[in-house]
Amino acid sequence: MKHLLSVEKLTRDAVESILAAAKSWKAERRTSSRRPLAGQVWALLFSKSSTRTRVSFEVGIRELGGQPLFLSANEIQLGRGELIKDTARVLGRMVHGAIIRTFAQADVEEFAAHAGIPTINALTDDEHPCQILTDVFTYQEKRGPIQGKVVTFVGDGACNVPVSWMFAAAALGFELRIAAPKEFQPSPELLSRARGKISCTEDLRAAAKGADLLYTDVWVSMGKEAEAPERVKVLGGYQINQAMVKLAKPDALVMHCLPAYRGKEIDEATFEANAQTIFDQAENRLHVQKAILDWIVC
Ligand code: CP
Ligand code: NVA
Numbered sequence: 001m002k003h004l005l006s007v008e009k010l011t012r013d014a015v016e017s018i019l020a021a022a023k024s025w026k027a028e029r030r031t032s033s034r035r036p037l038a039g040q041v042w043a044l045l046f047s048k049s050s051t052r053t054r055v056s057f058e059v060g061i062r063e064l065g066g067q068p069l070f071l072s073a074n075e076i077q078l079g080r081g082e083l084i085k086d087t088a089r090v091l092g093r094m095v096h097g098a099i100i101r102t103f104a105q106a107d108v109e110e111f112a113a114h115a116g117i118p119t120i121n122a123l124t125d126d127e128h129p130c131q132i133l134t135d136v137f138t139y140q141e142k143r144g145p146i147q148g149k150v151v152t153f154v155g156d157g158a159c160n161v162p163v164s165w166m167f168a169a170a171a172l173g174f175e176l177r178i179a180a181p182k183e184f185q186p187s188p189e190l191l192s193r194a195r196g197k198i199s200c201t202e203d204l205r206a207a208a209k210g211a212d213l214l215y216t217d218v219w220v221s222m223g224k225e226a227e228a229p230e231r232v233k234v235l236g237g238y239q240i241n242q243a244m245v246k247l248a249k250p251d252a253l254v255m256h257c258l259p260a261y262r263g264k265e266i267d268e269a270t271f272e273a274n275a276q277t278i279f280d281q282a283e284n285r286l287h288v289q290k291a292i293l294d295w296i297v298c
Helices: 012-027 052-063 084-094 105-115 129-143 160-172 188-194 204-208 225-235 242-247 268-273 275-297
Strands: 041-046 067-072 097-101 119-121 150-154 175-179 197-201 213-216 253-256
Touching: 012 129, 012 160, 012 275, 041 052, 041 084, 052 067, 052 275, 084 105, 097 105, 097 275, 105 119, 119 129, 119 275, 129 160, 129 253, 129 275, 150 160, 150 204, 160 175, 160 188, 160 197, 175 204, 188 197, 197 204, 204 242, 242 268, 253 268, 253 275, 268 275
Parallel strands: 041 067, 041 097, 097 119, 150 175, 150 213, 175 197, 213 253
Antiparallel strands: none
16 A cells, blocks of 8 residues: 655655656646546545645545545544544545644654555645655756756755755755754754755855755744744745845746745745746646545555
8 A cells, every 4th residue: 555654755766657647637637537536535634724735635636536525633533632543543444545734744654554545644744745746846847857956945944845855855866955044954863864965054145056946935834833933033034035046047946835924935026026936836736646646546
C-alpha cells in the first residue's frame, strides 16, 4: 500500500512519475474520462485551517470519480481525546483513503500505520509534501527541468515548507539556499538527513544573487501564533522585494505557497508583479494532487 507522508520518503522515480502524470491531468482536465477513485470515499481529516489544500483535494477527488468527506478534527471524537490509532482503525473500515492536516508528523505516521488505507500528509509541522511537489511542477512548467537550478528560500527557514524543499533538493538535484536568521535555520541534524546541495545564511543578498527561483512562506506558521510578536521582530527584513528580485536572474520566478502577508514576507509590488505565477502555483495544487491520488491507488 502506498502513502505520501513526506518528501523525505519519496523516491525520485515516484516524484517524476507524479509530476509527469500531473501534466496530463492538467492538459486533459475537461476531456479525461478516467475515474481512478470511482466508488471511493476519501476522508479529509483537518486540525488546521485550509483554503487551497481543502478545496483542491475536494474538487480533485470528485473529478477522479470519488467522494470527499471533510472532517474537522475538533468536531469528531479525536478532538475530545479519542486516540489517533482508534480513529484510524474506524476510518480504515469505512473510507478508502485519508488526507490529514495536523501538527505532529508522528500523528500522520501513526494514522497510516493503523488505518490500513492510503494516507496523504496535507501539511504537518514538519513537511508539506503536496505543496512542494506542486511548486516543482510549476517551476518546470514555466522554465523546464529544475535540476541544476538555484532555489532561494527567504523567511522562516525551519518550517514545513522549506524542510520539504530541502528533501526535494536532494531528490531532484538542484541547489537550495535558505536565507533566514540563525534561530530560523534548519537544524544541522535535518541538514545532514537531507544530504542535498543546501546552504543556510543570514545574508539575503548573497542568497538571492543569481537565483532561478525566489520563494517565501509566512513568518508565523499555523500553531506558532503565540510567537508572532517575536517572529515578526526577528524575521523583519527577511522579505522578497524588488531589491531581491534585481539580484536574481533576469528570468527568475517568484513563488509563494500562500496565504500571503504583504509587507511581511513579501512586499505588495513584488507579489502583484508575480501574481500570475503565484496563482498558477495555487491552481496546480489541483492537478498535482489528482496525480498523487491516481499514483497512490494504482
Ligand atoms: N498553501 C496551502 O497549503 O494553503 P492552505 O493552507 O490554504 O491549504
Ligand atoms: N508554513 C505555513 C504553510 C501554510 C500553507 C504553515 O504551516 O502555516
